[in-house]
Amino acid sequence: MRSKKRITSFDIAEFAGVSQATVSRALRGNPQVCEETRLRVAAAAAALHYTVDKNASNLRSKSTGTLALLFFEDPTPDDSHINPFFLAMLGSITRSCARHGYDLLISFQELGRDWHADFAESKKADGIILLGYGDYLAQTSRLEKLRTQGTRLVSWGAVLPNQPCITIGCDNFHGGQSVTGHLLDQGCRRIAFLGDASEHFPEFQERYRGHLQALHARGVAADTALQVDAESSQHSGKLAAEALLARGAAFDAIFAASDLIAIGALGALSSRGIAVPEDVAVAGFDDIPMAGFVNPPLTTVVQDTGRAGEALVESLLRLIRNEPVASTVLPMRLVVRGSSLWRGAARKARRRAADTAARRRAPDVTPSPRRPRA
Amino acid sequence: MRSKKRITSFDIAEFAGVSQATVSRALRGNPQVCEETRLRVAAAAAALHYTVDKNASNLRSKSTGTLALLFFEDPTPDDSHINPFFLAMLGSITRSCARHGYDLLISFQELGRDWHADFAESKKADGIILLGYGDYLAQTSRLEKLRTQGTRLVSWGAVLPNQPCITIGCDNFHGGQSVTGHLLDQGCRRIAFLGDASEHFPEFQERYRGHLQALHARGVAADTALQVDAESSQHSGKLAAEALLARGAAFDAIFAASDLIAIGALGALSSRGIAVPEDVAVAGFDDIPMAGFVNPPLTTVVQDTGRAGEALVESLLRLIRNEPVASTVLPMRLVVRGSSLWRGAARKARRRAADTAARRRAPDVTPSPRRPRA
DNA sequence: CTGAAAGCGCTTACAG
């Protein structure tokens, strides 16, 4: 890059009056090197602005000092449709890598693409972190192939038995359970679930299972008419809410499988003149930065991205070092905000209070707090 | 990584019946290699799942095949506070790098940290892309130092004379001009600007300059009481809007220097019962994914992140190849949505229409569409 | 505790 000759460990050796091998040892903190020598070498390196050539050291030591982050995604026309939740994860993973002295290579992979690209990626890094959304099953076989190649990989997602690789994820089941528990506490009885609940999206499916479990625990009947598929985007959330309204099934709450879905639903409700939380309580999942700033602020489930990133990186490093590792479920916690808090609702809700309350306490069988037109 | 010995170019050479040097040439598409040989080598490489060892090739060719993306940011306690606009940029830059056969290393740098870290970064990559926010002036000196070291770097930001490095940015001035022009068209006359307008934040400053220019062109007096400092976050936007209200200066529109600020302001207005756009029109800048989904949807300025990422990567590659490069200003375009469209406002606005309209047509001198309490 | 030497897997003049 520079016209001047590159400064190498030989230059430092000469400057410090030691051999090149000693420079290498000293700089890597080899305990065999005596303190006095180490200091002299360090001073020389600093004086000459020397840093080790990664390519050479990695070539020699047969490691890359690099971790790769692969985003799996459904092909989207627009870059900006990346879930903001992953941005927080990205920040956390980057910082965690830096703490451990690793570089982070990042790469976006379309779900449909050839697995060979992933394998190529694997040679540039000591291991791979997978962060993805989109169809999970479509992904499983490629993970198997990668693992067969000896690639170290950890993935973010639902922690399930027989996973193709080490997985770190948050406790989606209990998250779902606590959201629905909270909505039930608020007096809601007809809680719609917006999100794909199939095995293709196991995280959503777990949240849905938690939801059903919470209903069951309270003796509230589940109604399949209240589950509408949606992927994690505002647009999809808006469509799902509209589809729900079109079905004509009565509901007094929406539990969206992600904040993006919830925010899309909020928009759909608002444009129909349906008040949140007065007419319908709404809750999401993820606690993306936006969640606290939409109107009304969104009740949601926080995933600790700082801890998640650290867990991903540390598990991968253990894998690389051939240490024992296990998949990990991280705790989450419910954050209650205005979108589900009937008590915290705006003043203008007062006038609706009486009849709404009456309806909410109606028996589960025919609880139609509002009858949306089809 | 694998227990099996690594497959090298020598294995491919043996398999294809050529020399190792020929394998290297063939795989790199050297035109000297005859087609038939090239094909045989390619087949051998595919058969053995061979990929070139980046460390070795980079060491030998004295390049890294890698670009580094440095996020400069004010130290934030929370990973999630990264501006979503940069996520879109990240996606775009990543894809652009992939297209050009480069890897992307990413790194977050706190603004206060030692510049030496950046320099170290520079040895892992052929060049650096800077994406940052926070105080610009604090950054200039370190850029100078980096450039002195011979580091190739391009930065995203305001394109100004005497920049310390090649800069790609969007046309902030005309963006600001078109927002304010639009708000004036809507009949607004007291337009508040929420955003730091000092030289510390040149992008905001340019937007503000465009704003002032638009006012001037229409003969509308600017009022410094209507400019409130804010950095690009919802929280800061909320505080700024509250500060504006506290000042007691009348205003009928808010031009926020970024969407995050706008969304924060929207929240502040909403919690005071101030209707948007009926009482106050609001516009932002960036068109983050959220902008179209807040309530009401936010009028804003779109920056073409796809093109921006491509321009950053291409400029940097030209710099690396010692080709001539110049800073570039990218066009932007106004997107009008409900937050500033008085006509498109919700039905309930009708009743306010008469008196609001009357106020809006009042002379510029005493136009108090609403008088916020202090 | 330190040095001399080999070699990681490539690319690239240099020959032919």
Next chain:
DNA sequence: CTGAAAGCGCTTACAG
């Protein structure tokens, strides 16, 4: 068009 050879800048046995 292809091969033999040197060497990129390190790390790491192997000696001492």
